[in-house]
Amino acid sequence: MDDDGSMTRGRATAEMVAQRAKVSRVAVSRAFNPHTSLKPEKRELILRIAQELNYTPDRAARALVSGRSHLVGVIVPDVCSHWESQEIDALTTALQNEGFATLLFKTRTDYSMDEKLLAYMRGFNPDSVIAFVENVKPTTLARFLDRAVPIYVHYPHPGSVDNGDTGPLHDRLNVLQRAGVEQAVALLQGYGARRIAYVSGVSKSRANTAREQMLRTVMAERGLPPPIIAPSDYSYDKAYAATLDLFRLGAGADAIFAANDVGAFGVLDALRHELGLRVPEDVKVVGFDDIAQSHWKSYNLTTVKFDLEERVRALVRLILRRLNNPEAPALQETLQTRLVVRGTVG
Amino acid sequence: MDDDGSMTRGRATAEMVAQRAKVSRVAVSRAFNPHTSLKPEKRELILRIAQELNYTPDRAARALVSGRSHLVGVIVPDVCSHWESQEIDALTTALQNEGFATLLFKTRTDYSMDEKLLAYMRGFNPDSVIAFVENVKPTTLARFLDRAVPIYVHYPHPGSVDNGDTGPLHDRLNVLQRAGVEQAVALLQGYGARRIAYVSGVSKSRANTAREQMLRTVMAERGLPPPIIAPSDYSYDKAYAATLDLFRLGAGADAIFAANDVGAFGVLDALRHELGLRVPEDVKVVGFDDIAQSHWKSYNLTTVKFDLEERVRALVRLILRRLNNPEAPALQETLQTRLVVRGTVG
DNA sequence: ACGGAAAGTGAAAACGTGTTCATTCTTGGT
DNA sequence: ACCAAGAATGAACACGTTTTCACTTTCCGT
Known part of the structure; x- marks a missing residue:
């Protein structure tokens, strides 16, 4: 249905956009990446034609070369669990606004983490991983997540080993109860x-x-x-x-x-x-x-x-900071708790 | 820390496994794909070394060449909504067992579907899409999902247009109320x-x-x-x-x-x-x-x-059938409902 | 008008895998 | 021991991008 010579089934490619806009394929790539130099009017033309052809850069190809999948893995024992479903909901919204997507995995409900699941997840190349499963050892998690950035949620309490626990090398969200x-x-x-x-x-x-x-x-x-x-x-x-x-x-x-x-x-x-x-x-x-x-x-x-909203904001902040600067020293965020008084006391 | 000459940061590649196993890179690829001919003992050796090196085929690269991302997009207005969270939970488990992963997207809570979200999701190349948002027109959905297989959940009722509605060309789950x-x-x-x-x-x-x-x-x-x-x-x-x-x-x-x-x-x-x-x-x-x-x-x-379990089984069955045979005629699954009597009546 | 810096451009290489196609090795029957 | 058939193998290409590197054009100050 197009007058282009090559009409492959499926989605449009950068080559097709370039051909129709009479520019090189590289220009198309640049049009979609900010912070690259391209004559404004040219960029505008390319974007218009891209929209016409319903073109979007292929994320698989982009991931292959850039090493960024823009996926955040979330491991959860039970999506239905109310607190977790609310956290996933807020997290997905926040990540979506930052150009990421939530990749969901389920593990056993006894909160144990199995290595097969970690290997499975790793295959999808998530940029970061949030494990709500809490009894996995950080070293285990790190071993299976070569490039991905793991985020830990920590609950400091009397008797907990503070830094030997998750190690000083990992980003961490501390929830003070x-x-x-x-x-x-x-x-x-x-x-x-x-x-x-x-x-x-x-x-x-x-x-x-x-x-x-x-x-x-x-x-x-x-x-x-x-x-x-x-x-x-x-x-x-x-x-x-x-x-x-x-x-x-x-x-x-x-x-x-x-x-x-x-x-x-x-x-x-x-x-x-x-x-x-x-x-x-x-x-x-x-x-x-x-x-x-x-x-x-x-x-x-x-x-x-x-505070769920604050908690999710902190998590996303940690992820983005780490992704933008993989070599930065470990970061910590801290969250407070407070009592909400309703009818079951007094 | 390895005796291999090339030690790139990050994950192991098929090349490294091949090098260490004294085989060609193609053999490594074959070792991970069933239905390919490879001497059993060789495959065994490769898999063992792969495990040692913590190697898994890169899904981004695999997706690029095979055209299959093994991702299933799920669009939902509200993850916390109880029914939906339970459906997502069951769906994730079922998909995980089939080698897929759930990719989660949130849309507005008024059940309207916006085209920006569709384009956004499309960028991730899902193999299939399940839209719990119900007022999107099938033609709109199809236009934005070039290669992906959309699945519709339909609720036939007196006054509903039966086939002009989702079109006879789309797979469909009918829920009879x-x-x-x-x-x-x-x-x-x-x-x-x-x-x-x-x-x-x-x-x-x-x-x-x-x-x-x-x-x-x-x-x-x-x-x-x-x-x-x-x-x-x-x-x-x-x-x-x-x-x-x-x-x-x-x-x-x-x-x-x-x-x-x-x-x-x-x-x-x-x-x-x-x-x-x-x-x-x-x-x-x-x-x-x-x-x-x-x-x-x-x-x-x-x-x-x-019946949630049955519903999810039907959805997964539809997805897999369609993925295995993209040109097959439209399929329909049917689900019944029944009353569960508890304390709020009688 | 001239020189140089800055910005814009395109060819080619890379990313890690699956697949095709010749080629080589093994096997079994006569 | 020989030939053919089938299995096992590896070189080369393809997938759709981003990135690097020269190269060309544009712009500005003197």
């Missing part, structure tokens, strides 16, 4: 709570360890007995069951911390709909995350908030 | 409900139109007055507000259909926590989707179920 936990414990204590339980996340996950340790430390500082640990795995169902066990097999509690908001929902439903307890009158409940669902009326959860 | 809607309406009618409202989804979305039309038709067939339409947009907050309007500005209803489960949660919370009505005694509620949250005790929602 102390402020939010202190506010929550102070509030609970103010209402007279003393027997405080912790419905955990996946025990191997770093976020869970950090939360439990921080809670233990803060409670000790305020003269409270150590928290009663109810093992769970971040899921609604397991948290629900753990709560039943806590009250039926154990001695119950005045207040319950859940490792995440979804777990807190399970706790709430178990308390109200199966154990016949009132919240917050009989038991007080606090979560972690502040996902969008936490303000829903059925739950209306008091929770330790992580 | 009649069975589930009929079961739901019959159940409601059995309990004496007569004034039935529909809290809608985004009005421009095809799924919403299909659901509303199907509901209207089924209700008419059973001698019920037409549904009261409460405009909403699939979100919890909007459904919540729409329900308040329905009862405060309007005349209320015996039963409420929500266009999706998340919307139904908003309806439930508005009824119970703001209007002081009991469910199911005063008002009965039915949703669409059957997402994982619908069995949570606080909601325990009766809903029209879409």
Whole structure:
């Protein structure tokens, strides 16, 4: 349907644009790359013809020569998990605005990282990798990601090894949980709570360890007995069951911390709909995350908030900085937390 | 750190593997592609050395020559939306098992599709595209996706133009909603409900139109007055507000259909926590989707179920069939729905 | 008008792989 | 032991870009 001599099936190529615009193929390349010298009117002509032909530079070819795929790999155990789906959503938007795309991979739900997946992902040449899976050793990750830039999310807490952990050579996002936990414990204590339980996340996950340790430390500082640990795995169902066990097999509690908001929902439903307890009158409940669902009326959860937007901005900032300057010294970003008070306490 | 002469920074190349294995570079290529003739012991040797060197064929180079990127683009207005996050999750798992990866793109939340995004995505050369955005015209999509295979999800309903709609030339997944809607309406009618409202989804979305039309038709067939339409947009907050309007500005209803489960949660919370009505005694509620949250005790929602696993299997089957045989005639897959009865009716 | 610097230009090389096509090696049957 | 057939092999080309490097043109100050 074109008057060009060579009409290959599929997309237009730089050669075709050049031919039709009576310029060299190099000029076409330059027209699409800023910071190259090309006569403005010529660039304009080329871009117009390119649009006519529906031409876009082939990213595979571009990646091959430039070494940049403009892909960011995201490894996640469970896309549906509310916090993670919200983080992926925000991340995708931010990356899209910077000319990147999100490449999604799923790993096992027990938060373990398998090497086959890493090798698989590596084949796609991501420029950077964000691993929400937390128990992979940085050295393992680095070994499998030759050129890609890995980003670590770290939760400093009493007892964590600070720099031997991820190593001083890697960029890192530090999430400081102390402020939010202190506010929550102070509030609970103010209402007279003393027997405080912790419905955990996946025990191997770093976020869970950090939360439990921080809670233990803060409670000790305020003269409270150590928290009663109810093992769970971040899921609604397991948290629900753990709560039943806590009250039926154990001695119950005045207040319950859940490792995440979804777990807190399970706790709430178990308390109200199966154990016949009132919240917050009989038991007080606090979560972690502040996902969008936490303000829903059925739950209306008091929770330790992580600022998602700020977190994603920090992640993207780290990625872009590192990509623009691969040899720069390790960078760190820091994030605070705070308590959002709603109806499950007080 | 290697005894090889040329030590380029970054990943190993086929040339290095060949050099070290004392074979030609072509042999290395063959070792990684099945259905090629290569002496078994030689292939074994090459693969072993490749593993030692941590070598994997570069997908960018492979894509350039083969024309296959092994990427599947997924366009979505909102990753956090529960149904969609669950679909993305299942899709990613299935694609990963077939050697593909999910490439995620976000569009505006009003379900409109903009051409800039399509052009942007096209640059990444996806082999196939699944558009959950429903109001894009197939011709528009096709024009922007030269080589990629688009897959359409279609919701046939009374009044929909069947083949002029997506065209007979495109693969299609048909989701038949009649069975589930009929079961739901019959159940409601059995309990004496007569004034039935529909809290809608985004009005421009095809799924919403299909659901509303199907509901209207089924209700008419059973001698019920037409549904009261409460405009909403699939979100919890909007459904919540729409329900308040329905009862405060309007005349209320015996039963409420929500266009999706998340919307139904908003309806439930508005009824119970703001209007002081009991469910199911005063008002009965039915949703669409059957997402994982619908069995949570606080909601325990009766809903029209879409079988997610089956749906994803069908989508992947369509994609792979088309990729293996680009010239095959258009394929269609069909999916049924059914009612899942829980606590919000009866 | 002249010299030189700056900007614009195109030919050719590179990126890492799959594929085609002759050529060489192995194998089995007579 | 010989011939033919089939398998295994490697050289060369192709894929669509970006980049480097000379080369040519344009521009400005004296």
